[in-house]
Amino acid sequence: MATRTRRAERREEPLSRERIVEVAVELLDAAGEGGLTFRALAERLATGPGAIYWHVANKSELLDAATxxxxxxxxxxxxxxxxxxxxxxxxxxxxxxxxxxxVHPWLAVQLATQLSRSPWQPVTLRIFESVGRQVGALGVPENSWFTATSALLHYILGAAGQNAANAVSGRALGPGSSRAQFLDDASKTWEALDPDDYPFTRAVAAQMRDHDDREQFLAGVALILTGMTAAPPSSA
Incomplete structure (x- = not known):
């Protein structure tokens, strides 16, 4: 009886597109795209699938809205x-x-998908515009805006997505494992490689062990900006 009462109270809360998207993000964070179903949404929102379809036509639209x-x-x-x-x-x-x-590793896949399959979507356009305006303000020649902005955007999304994937993989290693331990093991493996076949990899093994993901990410952005302003790429 208590359970039915709580569910009835939940149903009295107004169901909005914003609330549906909020819960969709929670489901995506917990189990990825596979965990986002209208059945799961209905259970979490204590409503019927029909009420959700009134606000969102399908899963694809919901993923776009969450992104x-x-x-x-x-x-x-x-x-x-x-x-x-x-x-x-x-x-x-x-x-x-x-x-x-x-925070939301699934977001990397959704952004990459939109960028490659539907670059006219509002999300892609919003990011492209935000980065592109700043690229133009840097003094990059207009005929290089597209190339420069695209390269920078691909780096940002790719590097951020890879770091998020690494974090997810690290959590999957189980208790007793840590990022530091993983990097130390990987670094030792690199250091043990044949010096004739892998001289460079051996030389940077210690750098890999000690690197900070966030600092490395920002260093990559700075490196691209330095090259962009020193010798702007030509689109010709």
Whole structure:
């Protein structure tokens, strides 16, 4: 009886698209895209699937809405910081997306999918516009804007996605394992490689062991910006 009462109380709460997206993000965070079903949503929201379909047509639309909500939040947080220069603006966008993907690893796949299959979607356009405006403000020649912005965007999403995937894999190693231990083991393996076949890999083994993911990510952004402004790429 108590359970039915609680469910009845939950049903009295107004069901909105925003609330549906919020719960969808929770399900995606917990179990990835496979965990997002309308049945699971209905159970979590204590409602029927029909009520959800009134607000969202299908799973694809729901994934797009969840992706859009997180990206909008990341970029709004960047805007609130009022960057003092184009470099600061790009760094802020990069960090906003990095942090969002780190918290929500599934987001990397959704962004990559949209970027490659439907670059006209609002999410892709919003990110491209945020980065592109700053690239233009850096003084990059207009005929190189597309190439420069695309390269920077691919790095940001790719590196952030890889770091998020590494974190997920690290958690899957189980108790007693840690990132530091994993990197130490990998570094020792690199150091034991044949020096004639892998001289470079052996030389950077210690750097790999001691690196910080976030600092490495930002260093990559800075490296691209330095090259972009020193010798802007030509689209011709």
């Amino acid at each position: 859009d909500a997180l990206v909008a939040g990341a970029l709004e947080a960047r805007d609130a910081r009022s960057p003092k220069s184009p470099r600061d603006g790009i760094r802020a966008v990069a960090l906003g997306l990095y942090d969002a993907i780190e």
